[in-house]
Amino acid sequence: MKGFDYRRAGDPAGAVAAVAAAPGARYLAGGTNLVDLMKLGVEAPDLLVDVGRALDDRIEEGPDGSVRIGAAVRNSDLAAHPAVRRRRPALSQALLAGASGQLRNTATVGGNLLQRTRCPYFQDITKPCNRRDPGSGCPAVEGAHRDLAILGASDQCVATHPSDMAVALAALDAEAVVLGTAGQRTVPVAELHRLPGDHPERETVLEHGDLITDVLLPALPPGARSGYRKARDRASYAFALASVAAVLEVREGSVHRVALAFGAVAARPWRARTAEEALRGAPATAESFARAADAELAAARPLRDNGYKVPLTRNLTVRLLTDLAEGASR
């Protein structure tokens, strides 16, 4: 780990100015991923700008039912907030399915969104990785890829985004509020991360210096239910093999409104638009849910050892939507 400067930012604008001015600068919040990557040599910043105090750590529920989440809100606090726990169980369940209690107490919402892939080659600087070292190659395509992507990958990179929270946010139509040198803008969480294509090193749509300051959750219609399901090797402290977040509103036996996102299958939380399209107006039955999942997963391009993610994602989708339709999870 090489030496670096550390600066504590007083406010978001100051943080943006400090990072934008220094090409080797990185934002530091909870540090649960960045510090690990620095120890591994994957990240070697010259300057860390600590935004843990500059960013808001409050959760505000608007009169219309929308929610604004400060980017410095800790994962455990977000999971416990009534506006999340009661109204958006998908998000609460996703957060609590991730990491460990200790990590959730430290990790922030902004940092969680921007955490990096756990692909073993990305984390090992003695090996090639196009994401870390463009043009060096991707050993995962032929190597250890059981945990890696089946959707939206390229022959340059098959990484997955590891966050549980982001999958739920994508299904909840969350937007990230981004402050940059040119001012403030919003980016849908489902579109925050890029697919690898020929440039896997460009992981998000953010520019250097851009800072996520808040996450906005729109109001949910009164009849909508949400939930999150995650499959993993062990019962706790394991990244997803596959996960599904959904928001579902059923009227008179038919799907009135649905939002569906898959986790651990792509380099971003995978908003399943094709499945959503297939479901709108369809009977809220297991058969419809399976057909919709199949329609989405028709685009899957599994590798040698991760084909299981196709039936796994499909089964998780059917079960979650069935449970939501039956009111088992509200």
Place this chain on the structure above:
Amino acid sequence: MSTTSSRALGTPLRRVEGRAKATGTARYAVEHSAPGAAYAWPVPATVARGAVTAVHCADALAEPGALAVLTHENAPRLREPQDATLAVLQSPEIAHRGQVAALAVAETLEAARACAAAVRVEYAQLPHDVVFRADHPRLYAPEQVNAGYPTDRERGGFDAAYAAAAVQLDATYRTPPLHNHPMEPHATVAEWDGSRLLVRDSDQGSSDARRTLADLFGLDPEDVLVVSEHVGGGFGSKGTPRPQLVLAAMAARVVQRPVKLALPRRLLAPLTGHRAPTVQRVRIGADRDGRITALAHESATCTSTVREFVEQSSVPSRVMYASPNSRTTHRVVALNLPSPSWMRAPGECPGMFALESAVDELAEACGVDPVELRIRNEPDAEPDSGRPFSSRGLVACLREGARRFGWHDRDPRPGVHREGGLLLGTGVAAATYPVYASPCAAEARAEPGGGFTVGINATDIGTGARTVLGQIAADALGVPADTVRALVGRSDLPRASVAGGSSGTASWGWAVHKACRELRLRLDRDHGGAVPPGGLTVTADTTEDVRAGSEYARHAFGAHFAEVQVDTGTGEVRVRRMLGMFAAGRILNPRTARSQFIGGMTMGLGMALLEGSTVDPRFGDHVEADLASYHVPTCADVPDIEVGWIDEEDPHLNPMGSKGIGEIGIVGAAAALTNALHHAVGHRFRTLPVHPDTVLAALGAL
């Protein structure tokens, strides 16, 4: 053989160092401050086979705080070690990826990391062969296998008996590479004082560490002190001295300061040993009632090119079941991989996964209850040697375990017990582990101010050894346990064997018992039962007692029962309950014993469902390099585990009447779980670990 009277033994005393550990005041190796200490950080080789052609150190030495970079060119020369993995930085040859190619030493831990990162090593790379296959063309028969067992054993005529058998079972089982991953990494602080060497080390036996250092550096063993006061687990990987011990001592000599070296987690896999993968073919011929007439257990595994270590997986089939015709063999191939070594119950652990799975399959083929089938094949004497058993509690464990578990209510049909989207199943498997003991020395002292002290260089790796030795001493002296202090974990105490082979308590306790009985005798005979003004110290050595051996076959036995649930949508397996019944001689401390059994069973759960390392054929290393990717069970994975034992009175063991308990808990646990999985879903899982993807594939294929 005299036995102890029992007051302290058999009582569930708490660990004497428990409070110190829980409050953080117990110090582990590198937590000891050494004034002026420098820090070392290894530079691992990035090729799987080849030679170092150049080490460029200029940038590294220019790092702030850098003190030295040790390479094969400048490192102190060592005498040739018995264990070739300890010949660190002695030649340019690279035998596996991750081997130490250089060692950076600097003022601080951070500076050492930076210094290591700046070392540039050039290699001449050679083609490597790292893929283990049971039909590998270079497979060979070793001279012997681990723990000195014969490679092959043949009794009767297996081939003819198998061919003639009414029921034939032929199945192949696979276990993956497994890593020990103790919580405390392998770590050492080394400090020279002239020609004297003081070391604080995390190991399972500092008498071995002292002898190794003396040998390698050409020192008088009296000039080497190794302290291993508290050790945060080892599971076998600290059972022999590991490279960090030698590296720290070398570095301390070079920089002439104390040096601290704690291996980073990512280097535990390449540098500290692992359980090698196995492919085991088991063939059983039986009559229609399930009586075994022919048994073959043929194991293949791999080792490194540096040191031959052959997991003795077929050995338990020489012990478990009566069969007039038997063949047990081992084959191994040397690959360009890190060296395998001891991991909890080497041999028995993977071997009993295969055998106990096969026996379950046989029971199904014969339509006989698997508990009953095992009882039907109970031998009169140890099958392979013909020697009588000193005690054999397998049947008692099976019967009592079945009763407590509610086994007999079980519907044996597989794949029929549903609960919503879950399939449920129960399974059973047997366990066995040999009784080992090694010669040790111990001293016992009556203190003039009252109380007693016993000293032996035993190692408490978290098992409660210190506590139990005090109990043994108390009973041998006939005094209350709280008047006895047990000193362990220093090589200037009387020499002791390694905390391995489940032999610690037997070996150390024997010596402690002998010293205490002698002390009691002398106090009573020469001093009228009083302590003389200067105190009285007695030493004892059990070399002759242990070497006398026994005409008996001595083993602990056990039975595991398990219930699992399988999520038919995700393939996720969760364990609902586990019950282990053990017959392990006399249980000396029920509290620490229960922890040992539960720990072993938990590790068996990990083996069945979670743990496994993947060799990357391109790079030649194990992919899972941290505890986020190498999955050991979390609390959420571990169900209600019930442990019980059969009280055994076995006069042929040692003065305490104990058998080892550190390893038998893992033996058979995985098979009980996969047998339960078969019962749940109707598919045989013969390859470990059983992950959700495997289960999904099986469910899809059903």
